[in-house]
Amino acid sequence: MSSQGMVGQLQARRAAGVIVQMIKESKIAGRAILIAGPPSTGKTAIAMGILPFLLTLGSDVPFTMLAASEIYSLEMSKTEALMQSFRKSIGVRIKEETEIIEGEVVEIQIDKSLTGTTKQGKLTIKTTDMETLYDLGQKMIDALNREKVVAGDIISIDKASGKISKLGRSFARARDYDAMSADTKFVQCPEGELQKRREQTHTVSLHEIDVINSRTQGFLALFSGDTGEIKSEVRSQIDTKIGEWKEEGKADIIPGVLFIDEVHMLDIECFSFINRALEGELAPIIIMASNRGITKIRGTHYKSPHGLPIDLLDRLLIISTSTYSPDEIREILKIRSQEEDVTLTSETVETLTKIGQETSLRYAIHLITIANLIALKRSSQTVELRDVNRAYTLFIDQRRSVKYLQDVAENYITGKEWEENSTRPMQVS
Numbered sequence: 001m002s003s004q005g006m007v008g009q010l011q012a013r014r015a016a017g018v019i020v021q022m023i024k025e026s027k028i029a030g031r032a033i034l035i036a037g038p039p040s041t042g043k044t045a046i047a048m049g050i051l052p053f054l055l056t057l058g059s060d061v062p063f064t065m066l067a068a069s070e071i072y073s074l075e076m077s078k079t080e081a082l083m084q085s086f087r088k089s090i091g092v093r094i095k096e097e098t099e100i101i102e103g104e105v106v107e108i109q110i111d112k113s114l115t116g117t118t119k120q121g122k123l124t125i126k127t128t129d130m131e132t133l134y135d136l137g138q139k140m141i142d143a144l145n146r147e148k149v150v151a152g153d154i155i156s157i158d159k160a161s162g163k164i165s166k167l168g169r170s171f172a173r174a175r176d177y178d179a180m181s182a183d184t185k186f187v188q189c190p191e192g193e194l195q196k197r198r199e200q201t202h203t204v205s206l207h208e209i210d211v212i213n214s215r216t217q218g219f220l221a222l223f224s225g226d227t228g229e230i231k232s233e234v235r236s237q238i239d240t241k242i243g244e245w246k247e248e249g250k251a252d253i254i255p256g257v258l259f260i261d262e263v264h265m266l267d268i269e270c271f272s273f274i275n276r277a278l279e280g281e282l283a284p285i286i287i288m289a290s291n292r293g294i295t296k297i298r299g300t301h302y303k304s305p306h307g308l309p310i311d312l313l314d315r316l317l318i319i320s321t322s323t324y325s326p327d328e329i330r331e332i333l334k335i336r337s338q339e340e341d342v343t344l345t346s347e348t349v350e351t352l353t354k355i356g357q358e359t360s361l362r363y364a365i366h367l368i369t370i371a372n373l374i375a376l377k378r379s380s381q382t383v384e385l386r387d388v389n390r391a392y393t394l395f396i397d398q399r400r401s402v403k404y405l406q407d408v409a410e411n412y413i414t415g416k417e418w419e420e421n422s423t424r425p426m427q428v429s
């Protein structure tokens with residue numbers, strides 16, 4: 001994976017690069033990857049970095065992102081929410097053959113009836129090899145008028161829908177200055193037959209097909225996102241149908257990418273759902289991220305690495321991110337300040353790097369923004385050391401916050417006020 005403003009973390013980025021490659025060759029459907037590492041080491045950044053690669057492929061590989069905690073707030077069961085995310089991440093490329101008529105307009109002749117209400121007409125259209133006369137009905141005449149088609153235009157007519165598109169003007173008419181606007185495009189008069197077959201492809205996700213076919217929801221739910229639960233019968237019918245289309249060569253399945261951030265927030269039911277789904281026939285590539293060490297699996301009393309059950313871990317390829325060296329932190333802070341249009345003195349950069357090492361990269365990044373606001377307040381375009389110092393005292397980092405709490409613990413409500421041995425019972429006056 002190339003840099004994209006990312007610094008260091010070479011190992012992890014190389015691994016991500018391999019994954020992009022595998023996605024391109026659609027080799028790892030049904031695989032799952034875990035990006036594991038301490039907080040703010042760029043896990044989310046690396047996973048999101050895959051997206052532009054998919055886009056530059058010009059491809060239609062779907063990419064879905066889900067923050068694990070989202071599934072608890074939706075108005076559907078956890079597993080349904082996961083299922084929908086899975087199916088959003090699987091694309092179906094549908095091939096369609098359409099018949100078109102493509103050629104240069106020789107003449108359009110429109111006859112109005114005496115009352116002017118009904119129209120009839122004739123269209124002469126040619127290629128370099130042939131010329132044909134078509135009768136025009138009201139609808140086609142309107143369509144031609146709408147597209148402002150005149151003799152000398154190269155047009156294409158979709159036979160099924162009657163849709164007309166103007167491809168440009170014929171080279172032969174290049175000297176017809178009247179009929180031209182500044183952006184006129186010239187094209188060659190087509191060769192061969194007037195009628196042609198053309199293959200078109202559309203890609204939709206399985207989820208979109210589900211919603212459109214689920215009678216209770218209707219396709220408008222796609223826009224509101226209010227899809228509710230979709231019956232499993234609907235899904236299995238769709239899977240069968242798509243299986244048939246695949247056999248007949250009418251459709252291709254494109255496994256996409258599902259990114260589940262903060263995956264330790266899922267619980268044991270979700271994990272077993274994922275386990276099973278990974279083994280299914282239609283599965284996307286799942287990328288998860290977690291910053292947990294050995295911790296309890298949600299919904300159980302067991303502890304496990306990254307908060308994931310061992311049987312799921314066993315199916316995962318694990319990429320790990322590590323903490324940054326001072327040089328890398330400096331580099332990241334420099335890039336960050338450039339992005340935010342903040343000018344830092346070199347002294348400030350050093351201090352921020354130090355803060356980044358001792359507290360966290362995130363905190364140092366936050367300080368850039370705050371220090372900049374403080375500098376702007378005293379009408380300075382450059383952020384100096386005193387601005388950072390001020391920001392550092394105004395906003396404390398996590399470690400200082402913990403220390404502060406330990407020092408003044410008895411002033412806070414802890415919920416233990418009524419316990420017998422509580423050091424200082426709550427005073428009721």
Ligand SMILES: Nc1ncnc2c1ncn2[C@@H]1O[C@H](COP(=O)(O)OP(=O)(O)OP(=O)(O)O)[C@@H](O)[C@H]1O
Nearest residue numbers: 005006007009038039040041042043044045291332
């Ligand atoms: N290698 C890097 N190069 C440039 N910027 C980085 C790099 N790593 C992290 N950052 C920046 O640091 C911040 C934190 O990174 P990110 O959100 O990806 O961390 P994370 O590993 O997902 O952390 P968490 O576990 O807390 O979710 C982001 O603003 C990101 O842009």
Ligand SMILES: [Mg+2]
Nearest residue numbers: 043044261289
């Ligand atoms: Mg993250």
